[in-house]
Amino acid sequence: ISHGGGINGFSTYALRIPEKNVYVALLSNADGGLAQPSFVAKKAAAAVIGDPFPDMKAVTIEASVLDSLAGVYKIDDKTNRTVRRNENHLLMQRGDRPAVALYPLGGDRFFANNSLVSFQFARNPAGAATDFVMEDDGMEIVQPRIGNLPPVQNAAVSAQ
Structure with a gap:
């Protein structure tokens, strides 16, 4: 509760x-x-209660894998989420809010510092990213990919 x-x-x-x-x-x-x-x-x-959350440890994955996940994902009719590669991790940004760094756990799974929300990307049989999936407190939110990234902008990055 x-x-x-x-x-x-x-x-x-x-x-x-x-x-x-x-x-x-x-x-x-x-x-x-x-x-x-x-x-x-x-x-x-x-x-x-003796059941601590595990510490998340970032792993190294190929830049090409990170690049394949970059794109625009639809949150709702008015808001999109952009995902782009920043060196060895991703930055996700909802609308005009500050970007949040996502670190790879392996496969297409990611975490953000100071958060219990998990992030995963779904792919089609050809290997293209199709959805951005957030899981928080047992609730799964699926955001479909709707396009490629817009031109690069200077985004403020949250310290999270």
Whole structure:
């Protein structure tokens, strides 16, 4: 059981696991930053119940594999997500928000620092990327590829 929220300079997250007699409440006087309160609270709760989340370790994959995943993916009728290679990892950017670095776990799976969301790309039988898939708290969000990248822009990169 969990809930979070925040406005004007603060954010919160509370989480309860009744069957384990665990309650975590996190209050932050920031509305952004390196780690969201939900991330910190979930990591703390998992450690307390003896089932910690594994540490994510980036692996090296070929630049051509990263390049094959670059493109524009549709979030909804008004918003797209761009994915582009940046050296040995990817940058994803939703609309005009800051870009977030995605690091390879192997295959077409990726992670972002300070996040429990997992990212994966689906491919068609010919090997072309067809979908960007996010998994968060058991919910899978599929975003279809709709095209190639627009010309390069200077994107602010989130420290995440």
